Amino acid sequence: MFAINLLLSVYIILGSEIIDGTIVPDNEMLYMASVQGYRGNHICGGFLVSENFVMTAAHCDPYTPTYVVLGNHHLRRADKLVIRIAEKYIHPYYQNVNRGYDIMLLKLSTPVRPNKTIQLIRLPLHEMTLNENEKCQVAGWGLTVTAGNGVDDLRVVDVSVISPQVCQNAWAQKVRGYNLPPNVICAGGYNTPKGACQGDSGGPLVCKGMAVGIVSYGRTIRENLGNCNYPDVPNVYTDISKYLNWIRMILQGKKS
Template sequence: MIGLQKFLLFHLLMCLEQNVLGSEIIHGEKAPENSMLYMASVQNNRGHVCGGFLVSEDFVITAAHCEKNNLTRVVLGNHNLKKVDNNRHRSVVKKCKHPSYKTPASGNDIMLLKLSKKARLDNRVQIIPLPRTDNKLKDREVCRVAGWGFTETGGKVVNMLRAVDVPLVNLEVCKTNWKYISFNLPPNVICAGGYETDKGFCQGDSGGPLVCNGLAVGVVSFNMRKICDYPNVPNVYTDISKYLPWIHNILKKKTC
């Protein structure tokens, strides 16, 4: 029976690259309107597909794997996607995908989106600061992830932004848990939630930030394909601190 379970999980992981949309928030709560003002809904012509977060007046960070969804615009300053203020729309004029990105499973799952017009910073829209290159995170430190994704496996995206607190998972523990199901984690990742807790992200949350002590330290990348029935293996985020020179170069030049 254990051998069969490992085979099935391995098969699911091999499909990971074919259908990763990120995740929605599991066992979370609606985010207060005056909180997380950096959150962005990354959309195509059909609506929300990924999360993101504002890091300058010109740029939003999201996951590189979101590019396959034909992204066209970003919505800022709206926790409720049914009540979108048209003044908060920004077209996406350039997609700065990390040059080494191939698949979520191989890592480097990070992308900057250049906005058509600068965001207006006010009581509804704000920038979130990034960590330092020597950023230190503590095992089991409680951080926060948010998004408009599914609230259960096989569900659908929601209109109201939801958030949940998730504990960081030691990277070696995370690697061991993923390796047990025959998957080697890519480099430059952070693990949080989904393991030893019933909280984490799900489909539709990709690209959103993992926020620790007010800093955006991670980007939602992947979980066990479409399985958000936690606890299972830890959720995986791109470690922003490992990409700061590349990010700051783009923000400085305002192009890629």
């Protein structure tokens, strides 16, 4: 699930569930959204960036996102806000995760007013570069161990930013001839079990209280698509700061 064939025997796993993380307190990360299909099944993570829009990954689109759930970290509870998705805006250059531009904005059918259970998250104001080893967080719902089951409680884990060169070298060693797509951030999943696995694509990489990245992909071997034990290559995130002009255009009601 959430996979594309990539170079010989290696698959890219689109998404992540939080590995080696902890349950998020109810009063934290109130911007988190569960992007769900028409049957109410969780398909991707997302995060509220304005009263009208949730941001997520473009590669979540084939799984027919239909609703956004806000206001509760526990997906089985009844006291949550379910809003239909009115429109989807995928970056016009997106083809697949290998080529980058893995970003999508979901327009909500009804605006959301921030309150005690729902809040917006800040986005970068300008293009930025994160420092190597900077501590950030990634959160999501789902697998917590290899071949496990999804969870209903939002989980979070700390991850460290990895330099682009270290990230590129690590991926090239595992996948011969592989080049990272443009405009990405690498964090977690390398020399540590902490990070992303399968099913929580679209969630935010949060640094200093700001959403700087979108979960795009990680790696696992073809024969074991459910493997989450991969401290060999970094997880890859879309760099939000490289798409600010496009984001502002959509949020202001202009077509992409």
